[in-house]
Amino acid sequence: EAGVAQSPRYKIIEKRQSVAFWCNPISGHATLYWYQQILGQGPKLLIQFQNNGVVDDSQLPKDRFSAERLKGVDSTLKIQPAKLEDSAVYLCASSFNGDSGSPLHFGNGTRLTVT
Amino acid sequence: SQKIEQNSEALNIQEGKTATLTCNYTNYSPAYLQWYRQDPGRGPVFLLLIRENEKEKRKERLKVTFDTTLKQSLFHITASQPADSATYLCAYTGGGNKLTFGTGTQLKVEL
Numbered sequence: 035e036a037g038v039a040q041s042p043r044y045k046i047i048e049k050r051q052s053v054a055f056w057c058n059p060i061s062g063h064a065t066l067y068w069y070q071q072i073l074g075q076g077p078k079l080l081i082q083f084q085n086n087g088v089v090d091d092s093q094l095p096k097d098r099f100s101a102e103r104l105k106g107v108d109s110t111l112k113i114q115p116a117k118l119e120d121s122a123v124y125l126c127a128s129s130f131n132g133d134s135g136s137p138l139h140f141g142n143g144t145r146l147t148v149t
Numbered sequence: 150s151q152k153i154e155q156n157s158e159a160l161n162i163q164e165g166k167t168a169t170l171t172c173n174y175t176n177y178s179p180a181y182l183q184w185y186r187q188d189p190g191r192g193p194v195f196l197l198l199i200r201e202n203e204k205e206k207r208k209e210r211l212k213v214t215f216d217t218t219l220k221q222s223l224f225h226i227t228a229s230q231p232a233d234s235a236t237y238l239c240a241y242t243g244g245g246n247k248l249t250f251g252t253g254t255q256l257k258v259e260l
Contacts, residue, residue: 038192067248076155076238076250077193090247125192134181134242135200140192 038141046147052114059128069125155251170224172239178217179241187236229258
């Protein structure tokens with residue numbers, strides 16, 4: 035099966051600019067996640083979708099971050115305006131149904147550098 | 150609030166030895182603990198899941214234990230190889246089926 039696809043792989047922007055990341059999950063996976071991973075830390079959940087509805091966005095900085103999952107398949111994560119502290123790897127993951135025991139399948143992430 | 154802690158210091162071991170990585174949690178026993186492997190520049194890859202009522206789970210050279218008394222999970226790699234060098238992350242499922250990760254422990258297997 036094809037894995038989780040993310041693009042772009044790398045992005046460099048200046049602070050206050052905007053940026054968008056794209057994710058295509060594994061076919062048939064109902065649950066989609068966006069994680070932020072700062073260097074040397076574990077991934078931190080930003081937002082979780084079940085189909086096209088938001089399950090958890092409690093750690094999403096909603097004044098600058100937004101995400102959508104149209105038609106319950108692909109998803110985009112946007113940052114506007116970016117800050118220096120947003121420099122991180124943004125990981126997209128999907129799971130079959132989001133149950134507690136469902137393993138997550140991750141993409142290889144987008145590395146964002148904000149200068 | 151629940152915290153999950155992994156040793157932030159890298160673990161260096163010799164090829165052929167057993168690597169043991171530790172994951173501690175602070176409060177309630179999570180229903181599930183998952184272990185992932187992450188290579189540089191790649192996303193985490195799922196390895197094993199263990200349920201609260203399971204003491205031990207095995208998969209090939211990998212073994213995970215779950216001790217609710219000690220509030221700890223141990224991850225073992227037997228007969229370690231240089232190819233096992235990576236960062237290993239543990240994660241627990243909390244409220245709302247939210248998966249929370251530890252900071253990971255870097256393992257380096259030397260010849």
